[in-house]
Amino acid sequence: MTANLQCIQRAQKWGSRTAILSNQKTYTYQQLLESSKNVAAHLLNGLEDLNETRVAFLIGPSFEYTAIQWGVWQAGGIAVPLCVLHPLPSLEYVLKNTKARLLVVDAIYYDLLAPFAKEENIRLLRTEWVLKSTTAVNLPIVREERSAMILYTSGTTNLPKGVVTTHANLNFQIKTLVEAWEWQADDHILNVLPLHHVHGIINVMSCALWVGGCCEFLPKFEANKVWELFQQGNINVFMAVPTIYFKLIHHWEQASETAQKSYSKALKAFRLMVSGSAALPISVLEQWQQISGHTLLERYGMTEIGMGISNPYRGERRAGHIGQALPGIQIRLVNEQGVVASENVSGEIQIKGPNVFQKYWENPEATQKAFSEDGWFLSGDIALLNQGYYKILGRDSVDIIKSGGYKISALEIEDVLRKYPAINDCAVVGLPNPEWGELIVACLILKGESKTTIDLLALHQWLKERLPAYKIPRQFIIQPALPRNVLGKVTKNKLREMF
Numbered sequence: 001m002t003a004n005l006q007c008i009q010r011a012q013k014w015g016s017r018t019a020i021l022s023n024q025k026t027y028t029y030q031q032l033l034e035s036s037k038n039v040a041a042h043l044l045n046g047l048e049d050l051n052e053t054r055v056a057f058l059i060g061p062s063f064e065y066t067a068i069q070w071g072v073w074q075a076g077g078i079a080v081p082l083c084v085l086h087p088l089p090s091l092e093y094v095l096k097n098t099k100a101r102l103l104v105v106d107a108i109y110y111d112l113l114a115p116f117a118k119e120e121n122i123r124l125l126r127t128e129w130v131l132k133s134t135t136a137v138n139l140p141i142v143r144e145e146r147s148a149m150i151l152y153t154s155g156t157t158n159l160p161k162g163v164v165t166t167h168a169n170l171n172f173q174i175k176t177l178v179e180a181w182e183w184q185a186d187d188h189i190l191n192v193l194p195l196h197h198v199h200g201i202i203n204v205m206s207c208a209l210w211v212g213g214c215c216e217f218l219p220k221f222e223a224n225k226v227w228e229l230f231q232q233g234n235i236n237v238f239m240a241v242p243t244i245y246f247k248l249i250h251h252w253e254q255a256s257e258t259a260q261k262s263y264s265k266a267l268k269a270f271r272l273m274v275s276g277s278a279a280l281p282i283s284v285l286e287q288w289q290q291i292s293g294h295t296l297l298e299r300y301g302m303t304e305i306g307m308g309i310s311n312p313y314r315g316e317r318r319a320g321h322i323g324q325a326l327p328g329i330q331i332r333l334v335n336e337q338g339v340v341a342s343e344n345v346s347g348e349i350q351i352k353g354p355n356v357f358q359k360y361w362e363n364p365e366a367t368q369k370a371f372s373e374d375g376w377f378l379s380g381d382i383a384l385l386n387q388g389y390y391k392i393l394g395r396d397s398v399d400i401i402k403s404g405g406y407k408i409s410a411l412e413i414e415d416v417l418r419k420y421p422a423i424n425d426c427a428v429v430g431l432p433n434p435e436w437g438e439l440i441v442a443c444l445i446l447k448g449e450s451k452t453t454i455d456l457l458a459l460h461q462w463l464k465e466r467l468p469a470y471k472i473p474r475q476f477i478i479q480p481a482l483p484r485n486v487l488g489k490v491t492k493n494k495l496r497e498m499f
């Protein structure tokens with residue numbers, strides 16, 4: 001029996017079309033469907049339905065990643081994609097927090113995770129084992145309201161929260177983008193983004209597969225490789241965070257005049273280029289316009305909602321603005337007095353619609369706090385409406401940093417830093433930075449009153465074992481005390497000035 005999931009049913013129509021290009025191999029929709037059914041059978045292992053068992057997977061962006069995601073869904077499980085850049089403690093946190101019972105990993109991660117899996121009684125499988133062909137089994141009926149995926153996002157608490165979305169949420173998140181950006185079956189997109197966040201998973205991979213298009217994976221972003229692939233002439237859609245456009249522009253500027261001409265020529269044939277996950281600096285938009293002839297389409301989203309606001313596909317794409325509500329999604333701005341803001345008055349972006357997530361995983365308190373009494377999701381982002389276009393002004397918390405398109409909690413980094421033997425106290429902030437959006441920096445108070453120096457190499461090494469590279473502070477200052485207000489709270493704006 002075939003699964004009733006929409007992505008699977010749609011894929012049956014596309015049969016022999018190329019779905020995925022990965023590791024120099026092409027895979028058709030038929031191959032994707034067959035492989036994912038094998039995965040489902042291996043995961044079910046005799047059961048009729050995984051009934052929302054959390055199935056974590058640590059797999060680089062590839063055909064195998066997609067086949068396993070679809071396999072988990074067809075078996076009735078919840079997909080928990082892990083980040084291949086995360087050190088062991090971050091992976092263990094997600095596995096423990098979701099209480100994952102199954103874990104599928106690429107061979108290179110097997111030894112790393114085997115001891116933890118054994119200790120926690122998690123069934124550990126290797127990617128190639130679950131892809132092996134096996135006898136077909138009956139697949140469960142998975143209703144749209146069932147939970148489909150958990151992604152981890154940082155917030156104003158020290159530990160990341162699991163964002164649970166249902167199949168209905170994901171289907172809607174995809175459909176609104178397919179409609180707004182006019183996705184087509186002959187679209188061929190290059191994915192350079194990590195696959196543990198909505199940008200790569202939904203906007204790039206899932207939208208392409210929804211319409212019968214092709215998703216090509218470059219497992220790790222490298223500017224020269226991206227330019228090489230652009231020149232091959234197959235790719236016509238690209239989506240990335242502003243840092244990636246910054247790096248592509250830098251590479252273009254360093255190239256010879258002949259290479260520059262060839263790069264720019266390749267971009268002329270593109271249908272669509274999108275930027276999001278962090279504010280797109282107007283300078284980057286303008287430089288990209290000169291290089292490519294394209295005005296980047298900037299949009300706004302969040303792990304909890306997929307995408308919510310977008311500049312139009314047709315019509316004016318306004319620099320420094322994120323656009324208008326996507327089809328079927330309601331947006332309002334609410335000021336500090338709880339009043340819905342009128343044009344040109346700032347307020348918090350609040351969102352309602354079928355795209356909005358179900359709940360934070362096993363955290364009813366956080367879920368309740370994230371919604372207004374009348375059911376609007378509270379984003380924490382401050383914006384205003386300027387002549388019909390939303391414009392982001394900032395966030396309501398200094399403890400959330402966006403660096404390289406990743407959302408990072410200053411409190412999480414502070415918690416880790418305080419465990420370092422030579423550190424007594426600390427405070428972490430983000431500084432405006434043209435390449436990274438914000439650069440993470442830390443003010444340290446050392447143990448021992450007269451201490452004014454620290455071995456930064458040793459500290460960096462120690463942090464690398466505990467945090468992914470993108471969460472590691474890049475600049476430090478050492479102070480005798482942290483700047484605090486009369487209530488004793490660290491004044492982070494003052495701290496920013498000190499840098």
Ligand code: MLC
Nearest residue numbers: 193197198199221243277301302403404405406436469470
């Ligand atoms: C890495 N480095 C950083 C850094 N990240 N330095 C400062 N700040 C950061 N944030 C350092 C590394 O330590 C290394 O230094 C060097 O840069 C290269 O590291 P890398 O890992 O190779 O980096 P690179 O591949 O260049 O990473 C840049 C990037 C990556 C832009 C490709 O950050 C990325 O994939 N970002 C996308 C994140 C994303 O998908 N966000 C979407 C979230 S969903 P050294 O010294 O060791 O060489 C969301 C909702 C929505 O936000 O709206 O979409």
Ligand code: AMP
Nearest residue numbers: 153277278279299300301302303392407
């Ligand atoms: P995440 O939790 O990783 O999904 O990050 C979501 C956050 O990214 C939002 O709350 C915004 O702060 C930020 N963001 C996404 N898109 C944009 C954009 N176009 N401009 C400014 N900020 C953005």
